[in-house]
Amino acid sequence: MIRSGLILMIRQEAQSGQTAYAIGKKLGISKNTAKKYIKDVPEDHGLKERKRPSKLDPYKLQVDTLMSRGIFNCVVIMERIQDAGYDGGITIIKDYVQNKRPPRNTPAVRRYETLPGKQAQMDWGIVHYIDEKGIVHKAPAFMMILGSSRTKYLEFTKRCDFYSLLRCIVNAFEYFDGVPEIVLTDRMKTVIDGSEAGKPLWNKRFEDFASDMGFIPKVCRPKRPQTKGKVERLVDYVKDNFLPGRTFTDAEDLNRHAIAWCQKADSKRHGTTGEIPLESLMKEPLLALPSQETRDKYRWEVRKVTRDGFISYDGAMYGIPWCYSGRELRVRILGEYFEAYDGNVRIVQHKVEYTSGRIVWLKGQYEGLTERNGIAAPLSYAYKVRDISVETRPLSIYDQAAGVM
Structure with missing residues (x-):
């Protein structure tokens, strides 16, 4: 018995037109052995590639017409062709429609690149960790990213209430050593009280905070979180890259890890901008930080x-x-x-x-x-x-x- 690899070589040589004698001499086997495995090449089965007729065949043109009109619901298609005499099941209809069904209508969005110092995006993410007793806990994670340099800030808290939000924003500005002109967020209750005629009704305390810190607050459009896609991707990045397998002793230790991770990630060349975020941060014309007294007021x-x-x-x-x-x-x-x-x-x-x-x-x-x-x-x-x-x-x-x- 010879190895399957050698059998394959015999058949390849035979397909190239070599005789059994030539193959045996080349591969160091007898010509009878070569002849045996050349003859043992399996022939195609007579039924291979043979297509069985389907009950749907006479109605495929009608199904194609329905799909061209935007009808891809197989139950509806079955009801329509049953009126024309179709007596088969719905499974063959689903198999036929599946490969022709278009992708879901997800609206395209414009890609925005902001000028240096112009905008930061912020959001909360809820993460999970397991304590020493094996109990799963939730924890809020505040994230902010500068739109131009892509420099990141990450901080874990025990609450995502109004006071925690303000403290985290102040800490992020101090980490960036400056204030962006605009801060974009979603429509969280700690930021707006609602909307009127399509315009946000700002939380008075948050409006005062923005004024003291020197930035302009903006919220993304309703049900359009992709307008702050940079921070949305950062939330996923933290969950997929920072958290898995990480160990920590307490919240303070976890936040030390978070800052070290941000600095390490931002020391690498960014895949989109082609720049190193921490180096680009030095070029961002951020607004000056308010006084220490003003910043401490919000702690x-x-x-x-x-x-x-x-x-x-x-x-x-x-x-x-x-x-x-x-x-x-x-x-x-x-x-x-x-x-x-x-x-x-x-x-x-x-x-x-x-x-x-x-x-x-x-x-x-x-x-x-x-x-x-x-x-x-x-x-x-x-x-x-x-x-x-x-x-x-x-x-x-x-x-x-x-x-x-």
């Missing part, structure tokens, strides 16, 4: 202290002196610390706790609570005083005392 939140003296922030509970119970304080994350302020006075500073459900106690949190029966503000009291009556005397008495007659 604050207002939170109410619970009756038992805690403020809830990003899933953790931070202890506050009990005398502030029921009051609203300004809070923020500054570096690795959670801070709470009463006006401009810092009340507490805690190390940030990134694990949800944790309680961070304050030393002396309930000091004086028992003595004052849990009442922080002084009660409204009435005060009893001695009754001091003033005697009324005629003025002549004072004259006599002074020796005046």
